[in-house]
Amino acid sequence: GGPASLSRFRGALVAAVLGDCVGGEFEGAEEVPMESVLQHLISLDDDTKGNGILEYSDDTAMARCVVQSLLTRAGFDERDMARRFAKEYSASPGRGYGSGVIQVLKKLSSPQLSDVYQPARDQFNGRGSFGNGGxxxxxxxxxxxxxxxxxxxxxxxxxxxxxxxxxxxxxxxxQALAVHLSLQGALDLPLKFISTLITQMEDVESDEATLNDARILKEAEKPFCERLHRVSDLMHRSKVSIEEVISELGNGIAALHSVPTAIFCVLHCLQPRECLPENYGGLERTIAYSLALGGDTDTIACMAGAIAGAHYGIEAIPQSWIKCCEGAEDAYMNAERLHMLYQQTSQGG
Ligand code: F2R
Ligand code: MG
Ligand code: MG
Known part of the structure; x- marks a missing residue:
C-alpha cells in the first residue's frame, strides 16, 4: 500500500504482537542458534503439532492499553491511560512485567493518586527507569x-x-518515530531513514534532562544518537556477525540496548541474508533475525515487528503465524480503528 495505508497500519500492530508472542520462547537466552529460531517458526506452520496459542506478554498487554485509551479518548489522556495500565496489571499480573515497573503499576491503581506521573519519578531512588517498557x-x-x-x-x-x-x-x-517514518514509506531509502532518525533524535536529546541523565549514567552526551551512528556504521559493512551486533548495539532490557538494535534488525533484513531461508520475505527475516540475537527477544522482535510491519504491510505476515498468536486478531481490528482516527486528524477533524 501507499504511505499510511490501512495495510501498513495492520502490518505494524499485528507484527508487534507476533514479535512479542514468538519472541517469548527465547527471552533471556544468552545464545540462540538460528537453527532453533527456524525450528520454532516452522512449528507455527504445522497444525498437527498442536502448539496451541502463543500468549502475549507485558509488551502487548500494555500496548493494548495504549490503543484502547487513544481510541476511547480520541487522543492522549494520561489519567485514562494510567488507569488502564493499572487495571490490566491487576487483572493479569503474570504477563512477565519488569521487576521495577510492578511498583508503579500498583501505585497507579490508588484512587488517592493526584499526579499520575509521580510513581514513575519515584523509581530507582528518584532516577526513574531506563528499561524498554515505554x-x-x-x-x-x-x-x-x-x-x-x-x-x-x-x-x-x-x-x-x-x-x-x-x-x-x-x-x-x-521507536514511535521509526514506526512513523516507516508508515510513510521511508524505508524505501534506508540511508535517508537512518539519517532522518539521527537528525530528529539530535533535537530530542538536546534538553537538559537528557544531558544530565547521560552524564550520571556515564553514557555518550546524546546516547541514542550515538547508537544510531553505530547502526549506520554497521549498515555500511558488507558482513556483520550476530556477536558484533550484540557487542555494538546490545540485546538487553534497557531501552538504549534494545531500540537501536530493533531498528538495525529491520534495516539489515531489508535484503536477503545468507543465514536466513531464501523463501522468507523481509518481515519473516526481521522476526527470525531479532530472535537469533537472544537477550530481550520478545521486546526486540515486538519493536522490530512494528517497524517492519509498517513497511511491508499485513500481506507480508504469514497467516499461520497470525493464527498462533494471542491478540493478533484484536490488533488487526484495532489497526483499522486507529487508521480512521489518524485520517480524521489528518483532515483536521
Ligand atoms: N521483565 C521481563 N523479562 C524478564 C522476567 C520475565 C518474568 N519475570 C518471567 O519470568 O515471566 N520482560 C519485560 O520487561 C521489559 C520491560 O521492562 P520495563 O517495563 O522497562 O520494567 P522496569 O522494571 O522499569 O525496568 C526493567 C529493568 O531494568 C533495570 N533498570 C531500569 N532502570 C534502572 C535504573 N535507573 N537503575 C538500575 N536498574 C534499572 C532493572 O533491572 C529493571 O527491573 C521487557 O523486556 C518486557 O518484555
Ligand atoms: Mg515481555
Ligand atoms: Mg522483553
Missing part, C-alpha cells in the same frame, strides 16, 4: 497521530507514566 508499547502513538511533533510529544508523555529517566522515555520517542 518503547515496547510506543508504536500505537505513530498510528494515532499523523504529525511527527505529536508522535514525539505523546510517545514521551505515554512512556513517562512508567519511565521517567530520559534513557527510558527517549527510547519510546525513537
Amino acid at each position: 518503547a515496547m508499547r510506543a508504536a500505537p502513538f505513530a498510528l494515532a497521530f499523523p504529525d511527527p511533533a505529536d508522535v514525539k510529544k505523546f510517545a514521551h508523555r505515554g512512556a513517562m507514566l512508567t519511565h521517567s529517566c530520559s534513557l527510558g522515555y527517549n527510547g519510546a520517542v525513537l
Whole structure:
C-alpha cells in the first residue's frame, strides 16, 4: 500500500504482537542458534503439532492499553491511560512485567493518586527507569497521530507514566518515530531513514534532562544518537556477525540496548541474508533475525515487528503465524480503528 495505508497500519500492530508472542520462547537466552529460531517458526506452520496459542506478554498487554485509551479518548489522556495500565496489571499480573515497573503499576491503581506521573519519578531512588517498557508499547502513538511533533510529544508523555529517566522515555520517542517514518514509506531509502532518525533524535536529546541523565549514567552526551551512528556504521559493512551486533548495539532490557538494535534488525533484513531461508520475505527475516540475537527477544522482535510491519504491510505476515498468536486478531481490528482516527486528524477533524 501507499504511505499510511490501512495495510501498513495492520502490518505494524499485528507484527508487534507476533514479535512479542514468538519472541517469548527465547527471552533471556544468552545464545540462540538460528537453527532453533527456524525450528520454532516452522512449528507455527504445522497444525498437527498442536502448539496451541502463543500468549502475549507485558509488551502487548500494555500496548493494548495504549490503543484502547487513544481510541476511547480520541487522543492522549494520561489519567485514562494510567488507569488502564493499572487495571490490566491487576487483572493479569503474570504477563512477565519488569521487576521495577510492578511498583508503579500498583501505585497507579490508588484512587488517592493526584499526579499520575509521580510513581514513575519515584523509581530507582528518584532516577526513574531506563528499561524498554515505554518503547515496547510506543508504536500505537505513530498510528494515532499523523504529525511527527505529536508522535514525539505523546510517545514521551505515554512512556513517562512508567519511565521517567530520559534513557527510558527517549527510547519510546525513537521507536514511535521509526514506526512513523516507516508508515510513510521511508524505508524505501534506508540511508535517508537512518539519517532522518539521527537528525530528529539530535533535537530530542538536546534538553537538559537528557544531558544530565547521560552524564550520571556515564553514557555518550546524546546516547541514542550515538547508537544510531553505530547502526549506520554497521549498515555500511558488507558482513556483520550476530556477536558484533550484540557487542555494538546490545540485546538487553534497557531501552538504549534494545531500540537501536530493533531498528538495525529491520534495516539489515531489508535484503536477503545468507543465514536466513531464501523463501522468507523481509518481515519473516526481521522476526527470525531479532530472535537469533537472544537477550530481550520478545521486546526486540515486538519493536522490530512494528517497524517492519509498517513497511511491508499485513500481506507480508504469514497467516499461520497470525493464527498462533494471542491478540493478533484484536490488533488487526484495532489497526483499522486507529487508521480512521489518524485520517480524521489528518483532515483536521
Ligand atoms: N521483565 C521481563 N523479562 C524478564 C522476567 C520475565 C518474568 N519475570 C518471567 O519470568 O515471566 N520482560 C519485560 O520487561 C521489559 C520491560 O521492562 P520495563 O517495563 O522497562 O520494567 P522496569 O522494571 O522499569 O525496568 C526493567 C529493568 O531494568 C533495570 N533498570 C531500569 N532502570 C534502572 C535504573 N535507573 N537503575 C538500575 N536498574 C534499572 C532493572 O533491572 C529493571 O527491573 C521487557 O523486556 C518486557 O518484555
Ligand atoms: Mg515481555
Ligand atoms: Mg522483553
